[in-house]
Amino acid sequence: MSSAVPPSLGSSLDYALRRGRYLLWYADFIPGLWKTTVLNEEAAHTWLSIPRQEGHSYAEDLFWARSAEAQREGCRIIDEALAANLSSVTREFELIQTDGSVLWVQESIELEQQTPGYGRAVGVWVDITERKSTERQLIHEAHHDPLTQLPNRAYLSKILEKDPRSAQRLLLFLDLDNFKAINDNLGHPMGDQVLVEVAKRLRQSVGARGDVIRLGGDEFTVLLRPDATHDEAWALAERVQEQIRLPLSLPLELTERIYLSASIGISLGSDQGATGLLRNADIAMYAAKTRGRGRACVFDAQMEQETRLRFELENALRVAIEREQLTLAYQPLFLLESRAVVGLEALARWQHPTHGNIPPDQFIPIAEETGLIVPLGFQLLRQACHCAVRWRQLAPHLSMGVNISVAQLQAPHFTREVLATLEQTGLPPDKLVLEVTESIFALGRESVLPQLQELYDAGVALVLDDFGIGYSSLSALSELPIHALKIDRSFLWSATDALPVRAQRNQALLRAMVSAGQALDLLIVAEGIETAAQRELARSMRCALGQGYHFQRPLAEHDVAAFLSTTTHASATEALRTALRWAA
Structure with missing residues (x-):
């Protein structure tokens, strides 16, 4: 058969020339045998990365440069096209160069069958490596x-x-x-x-x-x-x-x-x-x-039910905040030496109309995750300050402690809101105690120091709550504008463990924490005191203040006045003697 390009197949050559980099081949075929000739051998040198050789046919080199899978796939496509009497086929495959690099090739083949299995073909290879690279990049990005x-x-x-x-x-x-x-x-x-x-x-x-x-x-x-x-x-x-x-x-x-x-x-x-x-x-x-x-x-399946309940509680909490339905309970703070009351800590409470009493450890995390803690916190702050002003008529040196979340500290105009609340309610700044947890250290001191410093300078007392279980270090602690440390209750409980060896170890740890705080001229508060032994241990370690069920459970608002009327209060002299800055 002649190896000249048939006129009817000449359009492939024009197509290849228009596409730029190309390789063109021509073949005569009979069943089971193809005689292929590469028409532009200059391109073959480049595509295969092999030296020029006089009289060498590159068709076999090009065939074997394809992967085994591409070889099998090519034969299958040609056989199917001939069986279906198709005039053209197109496919894409990888060409492996002698140096190991890979080119992506698009092959377009035009077929002429004179009789079944007999004919001639022209194939055009176009380098589509750049396009494939772009496609891969787009797929990767997607x-x-x-x-x-x-x-x-x-x-x-x-x-x-x-x-x-x-x-x-x-x-x-x-x-x-x-x-x-x-x-x-x-x-x-x-x-x-x-x-x-x-x-x-x-x-x-x-x-x-x-x-x-x-x-x-x-x-x-x-x-x-x-x-x-x-x-x-x-x-x-x-x-x-x-x-x-x-x-x-x-x-x-x-x-x-x-x-x-x-x-x-x-x-x-x-x-x-x-x-x-x-x-x-x-x-x-x-x-x-x-x-x-x-x-x-x-x-587990129980979690699905909890998730539905949480969703209901979140919606109910929004309504409760809008309607100001959350209330406060108040736990007294005592001087450990004299058991005189020096202050109260306000604790959020929620009585749900359907679910009854919702514990704080259920609704406070929801409030923090949803951002509701910010409006709720300011609402409870105003409520606590109003009550503190009223009760100071019974206990002039009484301070009011309020817990502040990290989200509140980050809220715009936080300090302005706090100081405005004090002015509106008439509570002196030195009678307000704001308690923050060690989670503020997770953000870096720079993010909270300005707010804390402004409150400190205004006379508001600041306490680092739950000390010992979070992120704080002594170096960071020394730079915080705070007045007191409230040691987490777990340390006091473990220091009175029934096992003597464990109790001694934990007492040593508690003593070190107290000493560190005192070295920084900070007042030490022991919380969670539930037994006389715990009270005596805290007092022996020179903790100035304490609170817990051993002294008094949290009181409803309507019970506080009666409690204060029948309880000894700290005098200004006692407060000064124990360095209680916010009761001076």
Whole structure:
């Protein structure tokens, strides 16, 4: 057969020339045999990265430069096209060059069959490597998070939908605790850097055990490999928790480390498909948050009921705040030496019309997560100040303690609102005690120092609550404008343990904490005193103040006046002698 290009196939050559880089071949074929000639050998040198050889035919080189799969696929397509008497076919494949690099090729073939299995063909190869690279990049971007370069929600959906059995895989759902505070106080660029570091730690923790995916915001998932066991899921959750808790030292311009924790939900497969797998892990994650954050929970059916109840409580809480239905109970604060009352601590209470009394450890976390804690906090602050003014007629030196959340400290015009409340109610600034927890250290001192300093300068007393269980260090503590430390109740309880060895060890720890506070000229308050032994231990360690059920349970508002009328109050002399700044 002639090797000249048939006139009817000449359009392929024109097409190739218009497309730029190309390779053109011509073939005569009979059943089981193709005689192929490369028409532009100059292109073959470039495409194959081989030296020129006189009289050498490159057709065989080009065939074998394709992968085995591409070879089989090419033969199959040609056979099917001839059987269907098609005049043209198009396909794409990889061409492996001699140096190991890969070119993507689009091949267009025009066929002429004179009789079945006999004819001639022209093929045009066009280099589409750049296009393929762009396509791969677009696919990557569609399935990956641009900030962390982790796979994204679309990738997870694709994996779960591709294989129905994937719904039985193990999934971890991780949400950073209080991450919004980092964005609000340190800025979104800083928040982005934190997310990048978290992603890095997750990759290192998970390794080959599964896929780490960023769903969005501060939410991540880990889809474990199909053969992972329940024990491995738990172990991985614990390892991730350990890595997340390590302090962050970036960026360089920050003098304060950033501390994080994460709540993790674990789904051990689902009978409701891929959607159920993710939903169950999400529900378990929220259960971890409601149970104290910084922990992991495995999904169970009870959690679904709890989630529905939480949704109902959130809506009911919004209504209760709007209608000012939440009230306060008041727990007295005593001088340990004389048992004289020096102040009251206001504690939020909620009597739900349907569910009855809702404990604070149920509705306060909901208020914090939804931002409702800010309007609720100001509402209760005003209520407490009004009551304090009224009761000071019975106890002139009485102070009023109010708990303040991190979200309130971050609220715009927080200090202005506090000082305006004092002016409106007539309560002297030195009779208001604001209690903040160590969670403020998770944000860095710079984010809260201005507000605290302004309140301190205005005469408001500041107490670091639940000291010893959070993030604070002695160096950070020395720079905070505070008046007192309230040591977490767990230390006092453990220091009076029934086992002598354990009690001695815990007493040494408690003594060190008290000494550290006193070295910083801070007043020490012992909370959670429930027995005479605990009271005596706190007094022997020179804690000035104490509160707990051993002295008095929290009082309803209508019972406080009667209590104050029959109880000894601290005089100004006693208050000064114990360095009680807010009762001076």
